[in-house]
Amino acid sequence: MMNIVVILKQTMDLEEQVTIEGLKIDNENVELILNPYDEYAVEEAVKLKEEHGGGVTAITFGKPEAESALRTALAMGADKAILVEQERELDESSIAKILAAAIRDNEFDIILGGNMSVDNGASQVGPRVAEELDIPHISTLTKLDIDGENVRAERDSEGDVEIVESMLPILVTAQQGLNEPRYPSLPNIMKAKKKPLEKVDIEDLGLEEVVSKVRSTVVDLYQPPKKKKGRIFAGDLRQQVQKLVRLLHEEEKVV
C-alpha cells in the first residue's frame, strides 16, 4: 500500500496566443489545462497505485478555477484532491512552502510532479519541496520502478540516461517519455465530480507571514519582436542550395 501525492499546476494551453495586460499574461480568455509534465506525473502516480495499492492525493495551489486541473487528475484515477486557494501570484519559494505544508499534513511515501511548468518554466518547485520536506529527489524521470522501499529510476540528463537508486520516501519529477497519459473516460469524468476535493487557504496552513515576503518583483513583461519574413529561394535546386550555403558561410558567418 502506497501513499502517493501528486503536486500539479494549471497552465494555459500554449497553442493559444499570449496576450499581455500590464505586467501579467491574460489568463481569462484562454483554455486552461493541466500542465503537460504534471500529466505524466499523474499517470505515473495512478500506475503506482494500480501496481502497489494505496491512494493518490492530488494537490495544487492557485485560483478557484484550478479546481478543473484537480478534477482532471481525479478523472485520471487520483482518489482525492486538495486545493490551496489563493488569488495572489506567488514566487517559487512561497509555492514550494505552501505545497510542502499541505503535504506534511498527509502521510506520503512518494511525491510526483512535472519537471517544469510550461508557463513559468523555472523547474524549481519539485526540488524545493523535497528540500522543505528533507527528502531526496530525482528529477526528469523517464522510468520508475519501486520494489518495497527501493527506488530505481532512469533520468534524462541532457541526452544521457542516468540510472539512479534511492529509497522511499522520495520526490520525483516527470520528463516526457515516462509514460503515455491516459484519456479519462466519460464515466470516470463523471465519477471525478463526486470525489472529495478539500479547499484550504494559506491561513489554515499558518503560512500567511512566510509567503508575504517579497523576494522579487516583475518590472517588465513584453513579447519578443516579430521576426521579419524569411527568404524562400526559388529556381534550380542546386543553385538554391549554393546560394544558401554562400549566405550562411559568408554573410551570416554561422558556418
Place this chain on the structure above:
Amino acid sequence: MTKVLVLAEAKNGKLRSVSFEVLTVASRLAADGEISACVFGSDAERHSKELSKYGAQTIYIAENEELDDYTPDGYKQALLEVIEEMNPDVILTGHTSIGKDILPRIAARLDKALFSDCINIETDDGIIFTRPIYSGKAYQKKKVHDDVVIATIRPNNMEAVENPVTAEIIKLPVTITDLRAIVKEVVSKSNGKVDLAEAKVVVSGGRGVKSAKGFEPLQELAGLLGGAVGASRGACDANYCDYSLQIGQTGKVVTPDLYIACGISGAVQHLAGMSSSKVIVAINKDPEANIFQVCDYGIVGDLFEVVPLLIEEFKSALEEDAVTN
C-alpha cells in the same frame, strides 16, 4: 564589495562552455568585487587554469570521489561548504541538467529566491534578470529583492569573454555523508558527440524524415558542421529517434547559431524549443508548412534531395577555406 560564486561544471573531463559564459556574467555582477568559482570531483583541480582564464580569482575545489557523479545530496553538501567558507552575495550556474536540479534546493535551504533560465542581466538600478516565459512567447524582467542573489543562466546565450587572472586555489576538505540517491550507471546516448544544448549548429528532423535510417544524412550534415542532431516530437513519437533528441516545449530548448529544420512542419510545440536560434533554415516539401513563417531562409523541396546537396556544397565551401588559410 560584491562576492560572486560560480558553480562550474565539467563533462567528459572538460569544462562546459556554459561555465565560461556564467563567469562572464559574474564579472558584470561583481564589478570591482571578487569572482570565485567552485568545481567538484576527483580531478577537479585540472580545470583551475581554464577557470582563471575567464576571471575566477579564487577557485574552491572539493576532490571527493563521491562527487565524480552529480547527485543532489553530494553537490548540496559541497556547495553549502563553499558558501559557508566565502559567504557569497551572488551564486550563479548554468541552467543545465545539474544547475536546475541543485540550485532550487540550495535556494530553499538558504530561504532565497532563485531566478531561473536567465538570458540577460541589468545592474543599473538594482539587479534585474530577463527570462523567457511561456516557452519564449513572452519575456519577463524580474528585480531581485533578496540579500543573496541566486540565478541559473541559459547556455549558449551570452558570450564568454576571456579575462585572465591569477587564481588562488583552495582545496576544501568536504565530508560527503548519507547520499540518499546514487547514480549506478550512466548510459551515454550522446556518445561524446556535441551536446545538443550547447551545439552551435543543430540539424533537426521531423516526420518528413520518415524512418530511423532517414536521419543518416542529417547526422552526416551535423557531423560535417560540428553540430548535433535534434528532432521534433513527431519524429520521436514515430520512433524514428530517441526522446532525448526532442526539441520543443516538451523537450529541449536550443539556441544555436544555425538551426536547420528538415521535414519539420513547425508546430507551436516545436517552435517553443528553437525559435530563439540565431539563423533558422527550413527545408520542407510543403510550401504552406508553418516552419516557413519563422525561418530566415527556406528551401521548398524534398529533404532527401536537399540535404545531400547541402553536404556537397558545405564540403566545398569549407575546403576552399582550408586552402586559402
